[in-house]
Amino acid sequence: MKPGTPSNMLSKHSIAISHQKGSTVLLLKAEALAKNMHLSHVLPAKQEEFNTLLVYTENGLQIQLKHDNKTRKPVTLHVDFLSESLNYRRRYGGGIKQALARAVGIKPGIRPTILDATAGLGTDSFLLASLGCKVTMLERSPILAALLHDGLERAAASHEIKDIITHNLTLVQGDSVTFMISDTKDKKPDTIYLDPMYPHSRKSALNKQDMRIVREFVGDDTDADKLLVAAIRYAQKRVVVKRPKGAPLLTGDSPAHVIKMKNSRYDVYMI
Numbered sequence: 001m002k003p004g005t006p007s008n009m010l011s012k013h014s015i016a017i018s019h020q021k022g023s024t025v026l027l028l029k030a031e032a033l034a035k036n037m038h039l040s041h042v043l044p045a046k047q048e049e050f051n052t053l054l055v056y057t058e059n060g061l062q063i064q065l066k067h068d069n070k071t072r073k074p075v076t077l078h079v080d081f082l083s084e085s086l087n088y089r090r091r092y093g094g095g096i097k098q099a100l101a102r103a104v105g106i107k108p109g110i111r112p113t114i115l116d117a118t119a120g121l122g123t124d125s126f127l128l129a130s131l132g133c134k135v136t137m138l139e140r141s142p143i144l145a146a147l148l149h150d151g152l153e154r155a156a157a158s159h160e161i162k163d164i165i166t167h168n169l170t171l172v173q174g175d176s177v178t179f180m181i182s183d184t185k186d187k188k189p190d191t192i193y194l195d196p197m198y199p200h201s202r203k204s205a206l207n208k209q210d211m212r213i214v215r216e217f218v219g220d221d222t223d224a225d226k227l228l229v230a231a232i233r234y235a236q237k238r239v240v241v242k243r244p245k246g247a248p249l250l251t252g253d254s255p256a257h258v259i260k261m262k263n264s265r266y267d268v269y270m271i
């Protein structure tokens with residue numbers, strides 16, 4: 001991943017980089033990231049003065065907000081492919097029978113190559129990679145891409161999931177529409193997966209703290225229709241769009257079929 005995006009393109013938040021007190025390794029990482037992202041590096045003693053920080057800690061790179069918009073309490077967010085909840089979903093989430101797997105075209109003996117054009121915190125990518133698909137994750141927010149990069153690095157050092165990370169997951173930072181329009185590779189992905197940010201009023205998204213924080217940084221993905229148009233031209237076999245239950249289609253095109261879940265659905269477009 002090559003960050004290097006000017007700070008004024010990062011988000012509506014003004015953000016600085018810092019590190020946990022007492023570690024030279026974390027200090028060096030924070031300094032390098034600040035340089036790469038053209039952001040200020042703040043010493044631990046000054047952290048109190050900032051509302052929004054990206055901090056290298058013993059648990060990885062974290063977004064730290066002084067006040068969550070909903071709870072008004074301090075809140076942190078980081079990418080953890082080793083978390084208990086992901087571990088549980090990887091082991092007991094239904095395997096190739098789960099809705100996500102069926103939507104992208106996983107079948108016994110078939111593992112499509114996947115471009116996740118809205119990587120976010122990488123949860124869906126990771127689950128698909130753990131089912132055996134080769135997944136390329138694309139994320140346009142430099143902050144989220146930095147969190148993903150850090151999460152991948154830490155997970156690659158774990159005995160349990162390092163093979164999934166090193167063999168099946170690749171991260172690219174950038175805009176997916178630009179990527180799909182300008183990529184001339186012969187080997188295009190079988191499936192393109194799209195999970196743009198839900199419309200603001202959706203209760204389900206607002207109640208999930210992680211996605212609420214992500215929204216603070218990336219907004220509402222109001223240009224998501226362009227993703228579908230580009231994806232339908234670029235995918236070899238299918239495009240899958242995750243939508244909230246009851247949300248309108250992303251564009252005027254109708255999906256070939258729909259997989260319904262409790263609060264959301266997958267619209268599946270066959271090529």
Ligand SMILES: C[S@@+](CC[C@H](N)C(=O)[O-])C[C@H]1O[C@@H](n2cnc3c(N)ncnc32)[C@H](O)[C@@H]1O
Pocket residue numbers: 117118119120121122123124125138139140141144174175176177195196197198214218221227
């Ligand atoms: C709802 S989140 C995706 C959550 C993800 N499925 C997960 O499992 O964590 C949507 C993400 O898509 C990203 N995104 C939206 N449009 C994009 C585009 N054109 N190119 C790259 N990333 C995009 C946003 O920055 C945001 O991080």
